[in-house]
Amino acid sequence: APEGLLVRRFGIIGAYLKRMGQGQDNSPVGLLDVDGIVKSMGHCYTLPRNTDSLDEIYGTMLRLSEQVARRLRADQYQGRTIGLTIRYADFSSLSHDRTIAHPTDNGFGIYQTAQALFTQHCQPLPQRVRLIGVRASNLIRHERQISFLPQEINRERVDRCLDRLADRFGEFTVVRASACAPLVSKSHGFLHKDKQRR
Numbered sequence: 499a500p501e502g503l504l505v506r507r508f509g510i511i512g513a514y515l516k517r518m519g520q521g522q523d524n525s526p527v528g529l530l531d532v533d534g535i536v537k538s539m540g541h542c543y544t545l546p547r548n549t550d551s552l553d554e555i556y557g558t559m560l561r562l563s564e565q566v567a568r569r570l571r572a573d574q575y576q577g578r579t580i581g582l583t584i585r586y587a588d589f590s591s592l593s594h595d596r597t598i599a600h601p602t603d604n605g606f607g608i609y610q611t612a613q614a615l616f617t618q619h620c621q622p623l624p625q626r627v628r629l630i631g632v633r634a635s636n637l638i639r640h641e642r643q644i645s646f647l648p649q650e651i652n653r654e655r656v657d658r659c660l661d662r663l664a665d666r667f668g669e670f671t672v673v674r675a676s677a678c679a680p681l682v683s684k685s686h687g688f689l690h691k692d693k694q695r696r
Contacts, residue, residue: 499516499519501513501516504516509544536573536575536637536639537635537637538577538581538633538634538635538637539566539569539573539577539633539634539635539637540566540581540631540632540633540634540635541562541565541566541631541632541633542562542583542629542630542631542632543558543561543562543631544585544628544629545558545628545630548626548628549626549627550623550625550626550627555627555630556613558630559582559613559616559630559632560605560606560609562612562631562632563605563606563608563612563632564605564606564609565669566608566632566633566634567602567603567605567607567608567657568605568660568664568669570603570637571603571657571661572661573639574640575603575634575637575638576601576603576634576637576638576639577601577603577608577634577635577636577637578598578601578636578637578638579595579596579597579634579635579636580596580608580611580615580632580633580634581594581596581612581615581631581632581633581635582594582595582612582615582616582619582630582631583629583630583632584616584620584627584631585627585628585629586624586625586626586627586628587625587627587628588625589628591629592619592620593631594615594618594619595615595635596611596614597636598611601636601637601638602634603657604653604657605657608632609632612632660672
């Protein structure tokens with residue numbers, strides 16, 4: 499396929515995909531370090547169109563937070579520091595982090611911290627948003643504190659149930675009500691809200 503077509507279809511990685519398809523890769527060859535230390539886990543997403551809709555921004559941020567949390571739980575990590583990256587329509591970016599009192603692997607908890615960072619550093623919006631990224635860093639592994647608080651026990655049960663559903667039926671089979679809306683497939687990436695559909 500022509501490189502221009504791939505770039506239009508897949509964005510910035512189109513040129514890389516073209517080189518990969520031709521067997522060209524200039525990255526250094528090294529050993530796979532299976533015991534490497536994971537320093538952070540995150541997801542970012544380029545929106546299908548630049549937006550200033552807080553519903554769309556928060557819905558995307560929540561989905562990214564859930565994805566990050568699911569990866570953390572899958573590898574038995576928890577994060578002490580939550581980070582948010584926002585890229586605007588002019589391609590300028592900002593990133594902010596906040597260290598929380600207790601490490602977490604809960605998607606809604608990650609989302610609440612990311613949303614607080616957004617409110618503090620990005621509002622009012624200087625321009626439309628192009629990309630959103632959420633990450634957890636300052637990770638710990640296999641150090642889960644056992645909780646006896648009923649709300650914490652229930653939260654962990656819900657997370658485990660959501661993980662089982664996602665394993666069996668795919669991600670976003672079940673979503674939180676605040677992220678629930680008619681969804682359509684995007685040409686790449688995950689699902690996004692479509693305001694045109696009812």
